[in-house]
Amino acid sequence: MKKILVVLCLAVASSNLMAGSKVIATGGATNIEGNSGGGIVPWATINGYSSSDEWSVTTFAARVGVDDFTLDSYGVGASFNNQWELSFARQKLGLDTIGGELRQDVLGIKYKVAGELLYTAMPQISLGVQFKKNRDFALPAAVGAGDDSGYEFYVAATKVFFDAIAGRNLLLNTTVRSTEAHQTGLLGFGGQGVTRKLMFESSAVLLLNYNLAVGAEFKQKPNQLGFADEQHWRDLFAAWFINKNASVVLGYVDLGDIAGLTEQTGFYLSVEGTW
Amino acid sequence: MVKYLLLIATLVLTACQQKPETTLYQRLGAEAGVEKIVDSVLYGIEHDQSIVHHFADTDIPRFRRLLIEQFCELSGGPCTYTGVSMQESHTGFQITQAHFDALVNHLITAMQQQQVPVAAQNEFLAMLAPMYKDVVYR
Numbered sequence: 001m002k003k004i005l006v007v008l009c010l011a012v013a014s015s016n017l018m019a020g021s022k023v024i025a026t027g028g029a030t031n032i033e034g035n036s037g038g039g040i041v042p043w044a045t046i047n048g049y050s051s052s053d054e055w056s057v058t059t060f061a062a063r064v065g066v067d068d069f070t071l072d073s074y075g076v077g078a079s080f081n082n083q084w085e086l087s088f089a090r091q092k093l094g095l096d097t098i099g100g101e102l103r104q105d106v107l108g109i110k111y112k113v114a115g116e117l118l119y120t121a122m123p124q125i126s127l128g129v130q131f132k133k134n135r136d137f138a139l140p141a142a143v144g145a146g147d148d149s150g151y152e153f154y155v156a157a158t159k160v161f162f163d164a165i166a167g168r169n170l171l172l173n174t175t176v177r178s179t180e181a182h183q184t185g186l187l188g189f190g191g192q193g194v195t196r197k198l199m200f201e202s203s204a205v206l207l208l209n210y211n212l213a214v215g216a217e218f219k220q221k222p223n224q225l226g227f228a229d230e231q232h233w234r235d236l237f238a239a240w241f242i243n244k245n246a247s248v249v250l251g252y253v254d255l256g257d258i259a260g261l262t263e264q265t266g267f268y269l270s271v272e273g274t275w
Numbered sequence: 276m277v278k279y280l281l282l283i284a285t286l287v288l289t290a291c292q293q294k295p296e297t298t299l300y301q302r303l304g305a306e307a308g309v310e311k312i313v314d315s316v317l318y319g320i321e322h323d324q325s326i327v328h329h330f331a332d333t334d335i336p337r338f339r340r341l342l343i344e345q346f347c348e349l350s351g352g353p354c355t356y357t358g359v360s361m362q363e364s365h366t367g368f369q370i371t372q373a374h375f376d377a378l379v380n381h382l383i384t385a386m387q388q389q390q391v392p393v394a395a396q397n398e399f400l401a402m403l404a405p406m407y408k409d410v411v412y413r
Contacts (some may be wrong), residue, residue: 012405020373021325021373021376021377021380022376023376023379023380023383051371051372051373051376051377052371052372052373053371053373082372116372116407117338117376118404118407119404119405119407119408120405121405121406162397162398162400162401163306163394163397163398163400163401166394166399167393167395167397168393168394168397169397178283180279208393210383210387224368239394
């Protein structure tokens with residue numbers, strides 16, 4: 001929680017500092033894996049406000065609190081030319097009921113290959129790679145995971161449709177991810193009989209004005225670890241882009257069953273600072 | 276009672292009077308509104324170091340008149356744009372995405388200042404956004 005406050009204070013204190021040229025909110029929010037997206041889905045958007053030949057730096061802190069778990073995530077990112085995005089996030093899943101914690105680092109790179117979010121009929125399309133390293137592998141290994149690290153590859157298509165619903169702009173995103181992670185990697189990767197799977201993820205966001213947006217997300221998850229069912233994730237959120245330096249996202253999440261504990265629902269809070 | 280009826284009647288009539296504002300041109304504020312939006316965009320350009328150099332050799336009064344014509348015609352107003360095509364007027368200027376973004380930001384600021392309703396702003400942006408391909412990296 002302290003990190004969330006630090007990021008928010010930094011961001012608000014620095015308002016009016018030069019951000020890039022991109023239109024407000026077009027850098028998206030930062031998802032729990034550290035790259036530009038919604039809350040749980042990476043988008044084709046490039047984080048921050050760097051337009052052509054510009055740099056941008058982002059930092060974020062997020063907390064997901066559900067019945068028996070608390071996920072804290074924080075990290076930094078850099079983007080260039082509205083085309084390249086490099087990100088790093090550190091996650092800690094507190095096992096509030098079971099006891100203990102599971103930590104994971106996520107290093108990500110994203111490259112925009114085609115389209116412009118606002119300006120072209122073709123959606124903005126980006127390719128991304130994430131390297132994930134589990135830092136508490138004893139428990140995942142004990143329940144059947146084979147590797148403490150893994151790569152994920154994704155392709156995302158995102159587009160803003162102007163004047164789409166009641167005169168408001170609508171952002172639609174679709175992401176396909178190749179993964180062999182269990183619970184996004186917090187329960188490790190691979191293992192006996194585990195294969196690489198293609199997963200579908202999607203977001204829909206209605207921009208009420210330049211500063212406020214409401215959205216919903218769906219994240220398909222594989223279910224390959226025998227010891228407990230893994231389920232798809234969903235969320236509903238409201239995002240407030242205070243200015244180009246600061247944004248806050250508050251949401252409701254449904255993470256399904258996790259490690260045998262059923263119906264994990266709760267809140268999502270994320271703050272982001274951008275320079 | 277009569278007082279209340281009069282009040283309600285007044286409110287209903289006022290509401291009706293505002294209703295015929297249907298064309299985008301009217302929701303942008305018609306002639307006066309479009310002129311103010313264009314003037315505000317010009318002010319934004321003038322104070323933006325990143326793009327003002329593109330207008331160093333521009334005949335500003337002519338540019339202003341053409342921009343007003345274009346905004347007016349696009350939004351369904353009683354005007355005819357007499358300038359050349361977007362592609363023709365921007366080729367060779369090496370306009371980058373950052374320059375285009377900057378101009379979009381100035382237009383948004385201008386429409387916000389004129390208190391153009393969000394729906395009208397979005398409808399207008401929807402018309403202008405496709406010009407990107409005719410303007411940038413030409």
